[in-house]
Amino acid sequence: MASEADWADWMRRAVGGDAEAYHRFLHAVTPRLRAMARRRCDQFGAPPSEAEDVVQEVLLAIHLKRGTWDPARPIGPWLSTIVRNKMIDSLRRRGRRVDIPIDDVVEWLPAEAQADGSERVDAERLLARLKDPQRDIVRSISVEGAGVRETAERLKMSEGAVRVALHRALKSLAAFYRRDRHEDE
Amino acid sequence: MKTNDLIRLLEEDAPAGMSLGRRITLALLAGVVVAALLLIVTVGLRHNLASVFETARVIFKVGETLLLAILASALVYRIGKPDLPARTRALMLLVPLGLLVAAVVTELALLPPADWVSSWRGQHAAFCVFFIPVLALAPLAAFLAALKAGAPENPALAGAAAGLAAGAIAAAVYAWHCPDDSPLFVATWYVIAIGIVTAAGGLIGRRSLAW
Structure with a gap:
C-alpha cells in the first residue's frame, strides 16, 4: 500500500x-x-x-x-x-x-x-470529435499501445510534431468534456 | 477508450512545462515593461517630475498605486494554486484601501471646501479613465494567459484578481505621467479605471479560466 x-x-x-x-x-x-x-x-x-x-x-x-x-x-x-x-x-x-x-x-x-470493463460512452464520442492527425495519434498511442516514436514513424511525422499534437489533443479532450453538457442544456 | 489507454496517453505526453509561478513572473515582467514603454512612447513622463516628486500628494499617489500593484500581483500568484488558500492575500488588499480612505480624509481636512470640487475633477479625469485601461491591456492579457495553466477554484474571481493587478500596474505606470495629484482625484478616477479592468478580467476569466 x-x-x-x-x-x-x-x-x-x-x-x-x-x-x-x-x-x-x-x-x-x-x-x-x-x-x-x-x-x-x-x-x-x-x-x-x-x-x-x-x-x-x-x-x-x-x-x-x-x-x-x-x-x-x-x-x-x-x-x-x-x-x-x-x-x-x-x-x-x-x-x-x-x-x-x-x-x-x-x-x-x-x-x-x-476492473474497468465497461465501455466508455463519452470518451468515444469526444475522441471522434478530434481532428486529424490528433485522432490518429491518440488512437495509435492509447488503443494500439505505440510509443511517440513509433507513432511518428507510422504517420510520417516528426516526433516533435507528434508530441505537440498529442498535448493539444489532451487539452481539446478536456475542453470537450467541459463544454459537452452545456451544449445539451 | 479504456482508462488504462487514457493513462498511456498521459504518460506519453511531454513533462509539465514551466511552473505556474514562473509563468506568472514572466507575465508580470512583460506586462510592466510593455505598459511602461507604451506610456513613454505615447504621452511620456510628466515634464516636471523631479521638482514635484517631493510633495506628499505625489508620493502618496505613486506609493499607493505601487502598493496595490504589488499586493494584487501577490494574489495572482496564489489564486491559481488549488492547495494554497488565497484569503490572507485577498485581505491584504484592505491595507491600500485603508490608506486611500485616510488620504481622502486628510485631503478634505487640509483643503478649503472651495477647492474640493476642482481637486476632485482635476485636469484630465476622462483621459485617466480611458488611458489606465489601455495601459492595462498588456498586463491583463499576460496574466490571463499565464493563469490558463492554473487551476483556480473560481475562474471569475481569478480573472478579477488578474484584472485588479493589471489595472493597478497600469495605474502605477500612469502615475508617472498624471498631473492630477489630489487623493480626491485618485480615489475617484483611478478607482473607476482600475474597476473597469477588474470587471473585464472577471468577465473574461469566467470563461477562459474554467478548467
Whole structure:
C-alpha cells in the first residue's frame, strides 16, 4: 500500500520527466478515483460506465494541471482539491446533484481492485470529435499501445510534431468534456 | 477508450512545462515593461517630475498605486494554486484601501471646501479613465494567459484578481505621467479605471479560466 509520501515522490520524479514514476502514480491514484466515483454514481443509480467517464475526466485534469503543484509541498491537499473540484463539476454536468462533500482522496481507503470493463460512452464520442492527425495519434498511442516514436514513424511525422499534437489533443479532450453538457442544456 | 489507454496517453505526453509561478513572473515582467514603454512612447513622463516628486500628494499617489500593484500581483500568484488558500492575500488588499480612505480624509481636512470640487475633477479625469485601461491591456492579457495553466477554484474571481493587478500596474505606470495629484482625484478616477479592468478580467476569466 503506497503512502502519501510515495505519491509525492512519484509525482516529483514525474515532473522531472520520469515516465516510470508517473506510471506508478497514475496507477495508484486511479483505483481510488474509481472507488470514489462509483460510490457517487451508485447513490444516483447511474451505471458504472458513467463513473468511469468521471474518472477519466478527473485524470485528465490532474494531468493538465500538475504544473500547479509545488513539489516542495505535500501532494495530498493539492490532489484532493483538484479531484473534489473536478468531480463535483463532472457529476453536476451529468445532471447529478452533489450535496455531500467529496472525500479526501488520500484518506480514501484502498479500493478493491475493480476492473474497468465497461465501455466508455463519452470518451468515444469526444475522441471522434478530434481532428486529424490528433485522432490518429491518440488512437495509435492509447488503443494500439505505440510509443511517440513509433507513432511518428507510422504517420510520417516528426516526433516533435507528434508530441505537440498529442498535448493539444489532451487539452481539446478536456475542453470537450467541459463544454459537452452545456451544449445539451 | 479504456482508462488504462487514457493513462498511456498521459504518460506519453511531454513533462509539465514551466511552473505556474514562473509563468506568472514572466507575465508580470512583460506586462510592466510593455505598459511602461507604451506610456513613454505615447504621452511620456510628466515634464516636471523631479521638482514635484517631493510633495506628499505625489508620493502618496505613486506609493499607493505601487502598493496595490504589488499586493494584487501577490494574489495572482496564489489564486491559481488549488492547495494554497488565497484569503490572507485577498485581505491584504484592505491595507491600500485603508490608506486611500485616510488620504481622502486628510485631503478634505487640509483643503478649503472651495477647492474640493476642482481637486476632485482635476485636469484630465476622462483621459485617466480611458488611458489606465489601455495601459492595462498588456498586463491583463499576460496574466490571463499565464493563469490558463492554473487551476483556480473560481475562474471569475481569478480573472478579477488578474484584472485588479493589471489595472493597478497600469495605474502605477500612469502615475508617472498624471498631473492630477489630489487623493480626491485618485480615489475617484483611478478607482473607476482600475474597476473597469477588474470587471473585464472577471468577465473574461469566467470563461477562459474554467478548467
